[in-house]
Structures are given as structure tokens and as C-alpha cells.
Amino acid sequence: MSTLEIRGLEVSVITEKGPIEILRGVDLTIASGETHAIMGPNGSGKSTLAYSIAGHPKYTVTGGTVTLDGANVLEMTVDERAKAGLFLAMQYPVEVPGVSVSNFLRTAATALRGEAPKLRTWVGEVKEAMNALNMDPSFSERNVNEGFSGGEKKRHEIMQLELLKPKIAILDETDSGLDVDALRIVSEGVNRAKEANSLGVVLITHYTRILRYIKPDFVHVFANGRVVEEGGSELADKLEEKGYAEYVGS
Amino acid sequence: MALLTTNYLTPTGREEAWRFTPLRRLSGLHDGSVSITDRKSLSSTGTLQKGVTFQRVSRELLSPQSVSEDVIVQRVHAEANDIALLEIAPNTKVSEIIHLQRLLTGPLGAELSRVRISIAENSQATVLVENSGEVVLGEDIEIYVGKGAELTFISLQEWDSASVYAARHHAMVDKDASFTSITVTIGGSLVRVLPTVDFLAPNSSAELLGVYFATEGQHFEHRIHVDHGVPNAKSRVNFKGALAGDGAHTVWIGDVLIRSAAEGTDTYELNRNLLLSDGARADSVPNLEIETGEIVGAGHASTTGRFDDEQLFYLMSRGIKMDDARRLVVRGFFAEIISKIPNETVQERLMNRIDDELTKAGA
Numbered sequence: 001m002s003t004l005e006i007r008g009l010e011v012s013v014i015t016e017k018g019p020i021e022i023l024r025g026v027d028l029t030i031a032s033g034e035t036h037a038i039m040g041p042n043g044s045g046k047s048t049l050a051y052s053i054a055g056h057p058k059y060t061v062t063g064g065t066v067t068l069d070g071a072n073v074l075e076m077t078v079d080e081r082a083k084a085g086l087f088l089a090m091q092y093p094v095e096v097p098g099v100s101v102s103n104f105l106r107t108a109a110t111a112l113r114g115e116a117p118k119l120r121t122w123v124g125e126v127k128e129a130m131n132a133l134n135m136d137p138s139f140s141e142r143n144v145n146e147g148f149s150g151g152e153k154k155r156h157e158i159m160q161l162e163l164l165k166p167k168i169a170i171l172d173e174t175d176s177g178l179d180v181d182a183l184r185i186v187s188e189g190v191n192r193a194k195e196a197n198s199l200g201v202v203l204i205t206h207y208t209r210i211l212r213y214i215k216p217d218f219v220h221v222f223a224n225g226r227v228v229e230e231g232g233s234e235l236a237d238k239l240e241e242k243g244y245a246e247y248v249g250s
Numbered sequence: 251m252a253l254l255t256t257n258y259l260t261p262t263g264r265e266e267a268w269r270f271t272p273l274r275r276l277s278g279l280h281d282g283s284v285s286i287t288d289r290k291s292l293s294s295t296g297t298l299q300k301g302v303t304f305q306r307v308s309r310e311l312l313s314p315q316s317v318s319e320d321v322i323v324q325r326v327h328a329e330a331n332d333i334a335l336l337e338i339a340p341n342t343k344v345s346e347i348i349h350l351q352r353l354l355t356g357p358l359g360a361e362l363s364r365v366r367i368s369i370a371e372n373s374q375a376t377v378l379v380e381n382s383g384e385v386v387l388g389e390d391i392e393i394y395v396g397k398g399a400e401l402t403f404i405s406l407q408e409w410d411s412a413s414v415y416a417a418r419h420h421a422m423v424d425k426d427a428s429f430t431s432i433t434v435t436i437g438g439s440l441v442r443v444l445p446t447v448d449f450l451a452p453n454s455s456a457e458l459l460g461v462y463f464a465t466e467g468q469h470f471e472h473r474i475h476v477d478h479g480v481p482n483a484k485s486r487v488n489f490k491g492a493l494a495g496d497g498a499h500t501v502w503i504g505d506v507l508i509r510s511a512a513e514g515t516d517t518y519e520l521n522r523n524l525l526l527s528d529g530a531r532a533d534s535v536p537n538l539e540i541e542t543g544e545i546v547g548a549g550h551a552s553t554t555g556r557f558d559d560e561q562l563f564y565l566m567s568r569g570i571k572m573d574d575a576r577r578l579v580v581r582g583f584f585a586e587i588i589s590k591i592p593n594e595t596v597q598e599r600l601m602n603r604i605d606d607e608l609t610k611a612g613a
Contacts, residue, residue: 054567057559082569094564098582107578108568143582144564160568 002069002085002167004030010063011052022048024225030168035201037211037236040222041244046204047091050172054088055081083112085167089157089174096144104144105163112164129162134185150177158189168200175210187213208240223247261321270501270533272469275440277386277414279322287359291352292334301342306332312366315392320444322416326390330364337368344375347593351380360386371396376592377403384410389417395427402430404591409438418444425451432591433460435470436603446475455484459587463604465611466495473503478512487519490587492580493530494611504536508545516546523554524583580608
């Protein structure tokens with residue numbers, strides 16, 4: 001049982017014109033097995049929250065705390081956060097030229113597990129994960145995210161989620177750019193990871209569409225860098241109907 | 251024979267061709283002050299397939315087929331007593347890589363070396379020259395690719411850290427022939443290679459690939475010159491370099507000349523440099539000179555940058571440590587070209603050497 005606790009998180013981004021405050025005191029608690037949807041309009045700071053928790057160097061934490069089972073996440077390097085059990089599925093996964101998917105996955109698994117996975121079982125593991133996400137076996141010989149379609153990038157992210165077995169995963173707009181079939185396949189992957197590892201999920205999205213496949217236990221409305229309303233899945237239905245208008249400018 | 255050196259204009263460092271080169275570190279190859287010994291280091295090891303011969307012939311029997319403005323190449327032409335000649339007979343498909351190596355026995359001292367590689371019409375072969383050990387070496391390798399032939403020429407500069415190597419690798423590519431070169435420079439104190447191409451007849455093509463990795467104090471210079479003097483020839487140039495450590499200096503010059511007769515030319519050249527630490531310097535100068543507008547395409551690109559933070563973040567967010575992430579990115583950067591060397595043992599050796607250099611540089 002793991003808990004990610006975010007308390008009063010304030011984050012700025014450095015620009016040419018000086019620092020700009022994006023997160024203005026975020027409070028969230030995510031426990032194993034729970035699914036939290038974070039919904040909000042463009043520019044509300046949802047992605048900043050995701051990247052800050054993962055430790056992206058572009059963002060500066062100016063206040064608040066983030067702990068995972070009591071350990072101070074903000075003091076950890078990016079790789080240490082992953083080793084502690086955090087995972088970020090990115091909205092725009094990065095191309096790494098010349099590094100094959102199979103090499104990348106094995107290097108990551110070796111780092112996270114503390115030893116290289118046994119080759120025979122590992123090949124089977126990867127094959128199974130790829131099969132489950134309807135990915136062609138030739139995929140593993142391609143370079144990481146290079147020339148991937150939008151859907152392939154997202155499947156690749158979820159494949160990592162299933163293989164690397166984090167405790168808490170943040171999915172940053174994993175639904176964007178997916179057609180109906182791909183959305184279903186990717187959602188099934190997330191649900192498998194939830195069941196297999198009692199994964200805690202933070203699902204960042206604009207739309208309620210993905211919530212038909214991945215049922216949230218909690219819905220948080222995000223606006224102007226903080227959580228402005230919280231509720232159960234019924235809140236998503238309300239947002240679907242009325243939009244974000246009443247939260248913007250608040 | 252030493253008198254001949256007075257015929258040359260000794261470079262001062264102000265010439266365009268020499269302005270990047272630390273002349274003092276050339277051990278006197280450029281001004282005739284070095285004493286040349288009769289060492290003949292280039293050797294063929296292993297058995298050669300039928301149709302392939304390697305021998306030494308006297309200079310009287312084989313005069314240079316090309317001229318060079320480079321003073322060291324001129325010295326080699328004037329002073330090398332015999333020529334290492336590798337010949338591939340017509341209509342021969344050489345399936346095994348032809349290996350040439352340096353055997354550094356015999357008299358110590360500087361060496362001037364003339365080499366001719368000649369592949370006759372409609373033949374196919376891959377030649378791998380493995381350069382290692384400690385040398386002061388001026389060399390001219392003339393390569394003739396006969397009609398319809400395909401040659402891949404790979405040169406690995408894995409010299410010891412005190413070595414000086416100044417060379418021209420000059421290809422003359424005949425009708426319907428294709429030439430590919432892969433130039434790898436990762437060892438030596440000063441390495442200056444001139445990969446140059448002349449197209450002798452139409453429908454010929456050349457692809458010049460290269461990687462280099464300079465660490466503390468190393469000067470690696472590659473001056474490409476592709477001369478399009480005939481119609482419908484195609485050239486591609488792609489060199490990738492990395493630098494780490496104080497005083498690491500790389501120079502890449504990409505001269506492409508499209509003469510007025512060279513209608514239908516298709517050329518593109520690319521140089522990318524990865525700066526892995528402060529104190530290193532990469533010069534990159536693409537030059538395109540075009541005398542006819544009737545061409546298929548001509549372009550160039552040059553980039554020099556640091557590690558891509560987004561790539562490192564992505565890898566580290568999957569638990570991979572900073573050092574390992576950097577190693578993956580650098581390996582990946584070079585893989586595009588090194589993976590084209592048709593020998594996995596050599597590929598792995600080069601990649602491991604690159605890892606070692608990276609570790610040594612602490613980058």
C-alpha cells in the first residue's frame with residue numbers, strides 16, 4: 001500500500017521574462033488502487049503538475065511538499081523518483097535516435113529491478129506486453145518514439161507502465177490523439193496494470209471520453225494552478241454537460 | 251630527395267586550408283623538417299579471396315592519378331618510394347571484408363605512405379583499414395572505383411594518443427559506380443583526413459559517412475571535398491562528432507563544388523556535433539559552390555549542440571541513471587553511422603571505445 005501526498009505545491013517556470021507562477025498550492029492524496037481524474041481547461045497547470053512530480057528540470061518548486069510513503073520526492077533525482085515507484089506517461093513522448101525500444105526497455109527494467117532481467121523470461125514478458133497492446137513485434141527494433149504515430153507513442157508509454165510496474169502512475173493526456181479503438185486498447189492496458197499491481201492512477205485529461213473505460217474514484221477540477229472542486233465520478237458527468245466555464249477566471 | 255621539400259610553399263597557418271590546424275603539432279610533416287624512415291606499415295593480414303591482390307610496387311610503375319594542393323599529399327607523392335596496391339579484378343564479388351592493418355615493425359620514425367585501391371568494373375567489395383599504434387604518418391590513399399563497381403571503404407583511426415596522421419582519402423568514381431566511405435576517428439593527437447571525391451563519368455554516386463569523438467587535447471579534422479564535374483552524379487555526406495574535455499577540437503569542412511557541366515547533380519551534406527562539456531570546440535563549415543542551376547538538389551545542414559535535456563529526462567524518468575542515460579544518447583547518436591559497418595565485432599569495439607572515452611572525459 002503506497003500513498004503519494006501533495007501538499008500546498010507551488011511551482012514556477014523560468015522564462016526569458018522571469019519566473020512565472022503556474023501551480024498555486026495544489027493538495028492531492030493518491031493511494032494504491034485509487035484512480036483520480038484531474039480535469040481542467042488548457043493552461044490550467046495540469047501538465048506542470050505531472051512534470052513537477054516527475055522532476056523535470058524546467059520547473060522550479062517554490063513551495064509545498066510531495067512525499068511518497070513519507071519519503072521526500074522533491075529531494076530525489078529524476079531516476080530516483082522512478083525507482084521510488086513513480087511513473088509519468090507523457091503527452092509528448094521524446095524521440096531518442098539510435099536507441100532501440102528493446103535496448104531502452106531492458107536498460108530501464110535493469111535500473112528499476114536492480115539487476116538485468118533474465119533474458120528468456122524478459123523476452124516473453126515484452127512479447128506479452130506488446131501483444132496485449134496490439135503492437136507488432138517489429139516495434140521493439142525501432143528507435144524509441146522515432147517516427148511513431150501518435151497512437152504508437154501512447155501504446156509504447158502504456159507498455160512501459162505494464163512492464164516497469166510502478167506504484168503510482170501519472171497519465172498526462174494519454175487519451176489525446178487516439179481513435180476509438182486505440183483508446184480502448186490503451187485503457188485496457190491501464191486497467192490491467194491497476195489490477196496486477198494495485199496501481200494508483202492520476203489521469204489528466206480534458207475530456208470525459210477516457211473515463212468510460214477507466215473508472216475514476218475521484219474527480220478533481222483544476223483551474224488557475226489549483227484544485228477548485230472535487231467529487232466522485234458524477235462530477236465528470238457534470239463537466240461533460242456544463243464545461244469549465246464556471247471555474248475559469250475564478 | 252629531401253631537396254624536393256624546398257619546392258613547396260610551407261603553410262604558415264594563415265591559408266584557408268590550414269587555418270584550423272595546429273601546425274606545431276604536425277611533427278614537421280608539413281614543412282619537411284621531420285626525418286622520414288622507410289617504414290611500410292600498411293599490411294594485408296589473412297588470406298585474400300581469388301581476384302584480390304595486395305602487393306607493393308615501385309613508384310616508377312605507378313604514378314599518382316590525381317593532383318592535390320595539400321602540401322603533405324604532395325610530399326607523399328614526391329617521396330614515397332613504393333606504393334601499397336590493392337586490386338580487385340573485374341566482375342568479382344568479394345564476400346569477405348578485405349582487412350588492411352598497420353604493422354609497426356621496422357625502423358621507427360615518420361612515414362610517408364602511398365596507397366592505391368583499385369576495384370575494376372562491375373565488382374563489389376568492402377575494404378577495412380584499421381589504423382592503430384603510435385605513428386607520425388603522412389598518407390595518400392587513391393581509390394579508383396571502376397565502371398559499375400561498388401566499393402565500401404572503411405577507415406578506423408584508433409591511433410595511440412601521441413600519434414599524428416595527415417592523410418588524403420581520395421576516391422575517383424567512374425560511370426555507374428558507387429562509392430561509400432565510413433571514416434571513424436577516435437584516437438590520435440592530431441588527425442587530419444581529407445576525404446575527397448572526383449566523379450569521372452555520369453551516373454556515379456558517393457556517400458561519405460563519418461564519426462569522430464575528440465577528448466582532452468585532441469585535434470581531429472576532416473576536410474571533405476566533393477567535385478561534381480560530370481552530369482547526373484549523386485553525393486551524400488553525413489559526419490557526426492562528439493567532443494568532451496579541455497582543448498578537444500574538431501574541424502569539419504564540407505566543400506561541394508558543382509561545376510557548370512554537372513547538370514542533374516543531387517547532393518546533400520550534413521554535420522552534427524555534440525558538445526559534451528565546456529572547454530571543447532567544434533568548427534563546422536559547409537561550403538556549396540554552384541555553377542549551374544540545372545540540378546536535382548543541393549543542400550547542407552550543420553548543427554552543434556549540447557545534450558538534449560528532454561531526451562535525458564525521458565530516459566531518467568524510467569529509472570535510468572544520468573550517466574547511463576548520457577551513454578545511451580551518445581551511443582544512439584553514433585549508431586546511425588556505426589551500424590553501417592558490416593562487422594558486428596568492429597561495431598561493438600568502437601561503441602565500447604566511445605563508452606570509455608565518455609567515462610574518461612567524465613562527461
